[in-house]
Amino acid sequence: LTGPPRRLRADARRNRARLLAEADAAFREHGADAALEGIARRAGVAIGTLYGHFPNRHALVGALLRDRHDTLFAGGDELRTAADPGQALRTWVDAVVEHAATYGGLADLFAAGAADADSELHVDCARMAAIGAALLERARDAGAVRGDVRGEDVFVLMNAAAWARTALSAEQAGRLVGITLAGMAGPAGPGTPRPSWSDPG
Amino acid sequence: LTGPPRRLRADARRNRARLLAEADAAFREHGADAALEGIARRAGVAIGTLYGHFPNRHALVGALLRDRHDTLFAGGDELRTAADPGQALRTWVDAVVEHAATYGGLADLFAAGAADADSELHVDCARMAAIGAALLERARDAGAVRGDVRGEDVFVLMNAAAWARTALSAEQAGRLVGITLAGMAGPAGPGTPRPSWSDPG
DNA sequence: ACCTGAACACCGTTCAAGT
DNA sequence: ACCTGAACACCGTTCAAGT
Numbered sequence: 370l371t372g373p374p375r376r377l378r379a380d381a382r383r384n385r386a387r388l389l390a391e392a393d394a395a396f397r398e399h400g401a402d403a404a405l406e407g408i409a410r411r412a413g414v415a416i417g418t419l420y421g422h423f424p425n426r427h428a429l430v431g432a433l434l435r436d437r438h439d440t441l442f443a444g445g446d447e448l449r450t451a452a453d454p455g456q457a458l459r460t461w462v463d464a465v466v467e468h469a470a471t472y473g474g475l476a477d478l479f480a481a482g483a484a485d486a487d488s489e490l491h492v493d494c495a496r497m498a499a500i501g502a503a504l505l506e507r508a509r510d511a512g513a514v515r516g517d518v519r520g521e522d523v524f525v526l527m528n529a530a531a532w533a534r535t536a537l538s539a540e541q542a543g544r545l546v547g548i549t550l551a552g553m554a555g556p557a558g559p560g561t562p563r564p565s566w567s568d569p570g
Numbered sequence: 571l572t573g574p575p576r577r578l579r580a581d582a583r584r585n586r587a588r589l590l591a592e593a594d595a596a597f598r599e600h601g602a603d604a605a606l607e608g609i610a611r612r613a614g615v616a617i618g619t620l621y622g623h624f625p626n627r628h629a630l631v632g633a634l635l636r637d638r639h640d641t642l643f644a645g646g647d648e649l650r651t652a653a654d655p656g657q658a659l660r661t662w663v664d665a666v667v668e669h670a671a672t673y674g675g676l677a678d679l680f681a682a683g684a685a686d687a688d689s690e691l692h693v694d695c696a697r698m699a700a701i702g703a704a705l706l707e708r709a710r711d712a713g714a715v716r717g718d719v720r721g722e723d724v725f726v727l728m729n730a731a732a733w734a735r736t737a738l739s740a741e742q743a744g745r746l747v748g749i750t751l752a753g754m755a756g757p758a759g760p761g762t763p764r765p766s767w768s769d770p771g
Numbered sequence: 772a773c774c775t776g777a778a779c780a781c782c783g784t785t786c787a788a789g790t
Numbered sequence: 791a792c793c794t795g796a797a798c799a800c801c802g803t804t805c806a807a808g809t
Binding site: 476477480483484518519521522525526528529530532533536537541542544545547548549550551552553554555556557 | 677678681684685719720722723726727729730731733734737738742743745746748749750751752753754755756757758
C-alpha cells in the first residue's frame with residue numbers, strides 16, 4: 370500500500386532509486402525541507418518525474434523512512450518483554466529521538482503527520498505513539514511511572530526532544546529526556562498559577 | 571540601539587507603524603514565517619520600504635516583541651524575590667511558553683537567535699536564559715531542585731515546550747512542563763544504554 | 772531621507788506534449 | 791507507462807531611479 374508499485378518499467382525503477390538516494394543525501398545535509406528541485410536535478414531527472422513518483426514531501430520522506438521504521442518498530446515491540454519496564458521506556462524514547470535526528474526538522478513532519486490522518490507519515494506516527502503508550506503502561510504497572518502520566522505525554526516528549534536535538538544540541542535533548550522521564554517516575558511538581566503580568570493572545 | 575531611530579520623517583514613522591501592525595496580524599494568523607511581501611502590501615507600502623525599516627525577519631519580529639519582552643523580563647526579575655522559589659521557576663517557564671505562543675514558530679526563531687550572536691533576537695534569548703538560570707539557582711539553593719540540573723536545561727525546556735505548544739497543543743505542552751519540572755525536583759531517572767538495533771547517522 | 776517597484780534568483784506544483 | 795520541461799504562482803532580497 371505504501372511501498373513502490375509491484376512492477377515498474379526499468380527506467381522508472383532506476384529513476385525512483387536515484388531520487389531516493391539523492392533525497393536522502395539532501396535531507397541529511399540540509400534537513401527534511403531541502404529543495405525538491407535540486408534533488409530532481411542531482412538525480413538527473415525532470416522535476417515532474419519526482420512528482421510522478423512522490424506526490425509530496427511527506428511521501429518522499431515516508432518512503433525513505435520505511436525501512437528504518439520497520440526496524441525501529443520491531444525493536445520497540447521487543448522492548449515490551451524487556452526485564453526492566455522503566456529502562457525499556459527510556460530506551461524507546463532515546464531510540465526515537467536518535468532516529469528523528471536522521472534528518473533535521475523531522476519533528477515538525479512527525480507533528481504534522483500525527484495531526485493529519487491523510488499524511489503519508491500518519492500511520493508511522495500512530496505506531497510510534499502506540500508503542501510509547503504500551504511501554505508506558507507496562508512501566509506504570511511495574512510502579513516505575515506515576516499513575517497520572519498519559520501516553521500522549523511520551524509522544525510529546527519524543528517529539529519535543531527530537532526538535533531540541535536538531536534545533537539546539539544532542540546533549541541538551543538527552544538531558545531533557547532524562548529529566549522528564551525522572552519526572553514521570555517521581556511525585557508531581559508545583560502547580561500552575563497564572564502570573565498577573567502575562568498577557569497571552 | 572535596537573529601537574526605532576530617534577526622529578523619523580512623518581511618512582517613515584507612519585509606514586513603520588503600519589508595517590508593525592500588519593506584521594503582528596500576519597504573524598498571529600500565519601505564524602512567524604508569514605510572507606513579508608503580503609505584510610508590505612497590506613501595509614500599503616512597497617516591499618523595499620519594509621526592508622528599509624527591518625533588514626530581515628528577525629529584526630521585524632524583534633521589534634514586535636520588544637515591548638512584550640520588557641514586561642516579560644521585568645516580571646521575571648520580580649520572581650527572583652518571590653516567596654516560593656520552586657513555584658517562581660514554574661511561573662517563569664509557564665510565562666515564557668505562553669509568551670512564545672503569541673506567534674507560531676517562535677521557538678525556532680528563539681533557538682536560532684540563541685545560537686547566532688548577530689541575530690536581533692540574541693540579547694532577548696540570552697536574557698530569557700539568564701533569568702531562567704537565576705531562578706533555577708535560587709530554587710536549587712532552596713532545595714526545590716536537584717543539584718545536577720543546569721541553567722541550559724531550563725532554556726531547553728522552555729523552547730521545547732514552546733515548540734510543542736504550537737506544533738502539538740497547549741495542554742500537552744503544559745503537561746510536558748509540569749512533568750519535567752517535577753523531574754528537576756525529584757531524584758534522577760534511569761540511565762541511557764544504547765539499543766543494539768538503533769543505527770544513527 | 773525615504774520610497775518605489777522592477778529585477779533577479781529561487782522554489783512548489785501542474786500538465787500538455789512527447790517517447 | 792513514464793518522462794520532459796515549460797508554465798504559473800509565489801517568495802526573499804537588492805538596488806537604481808525617483809520624490
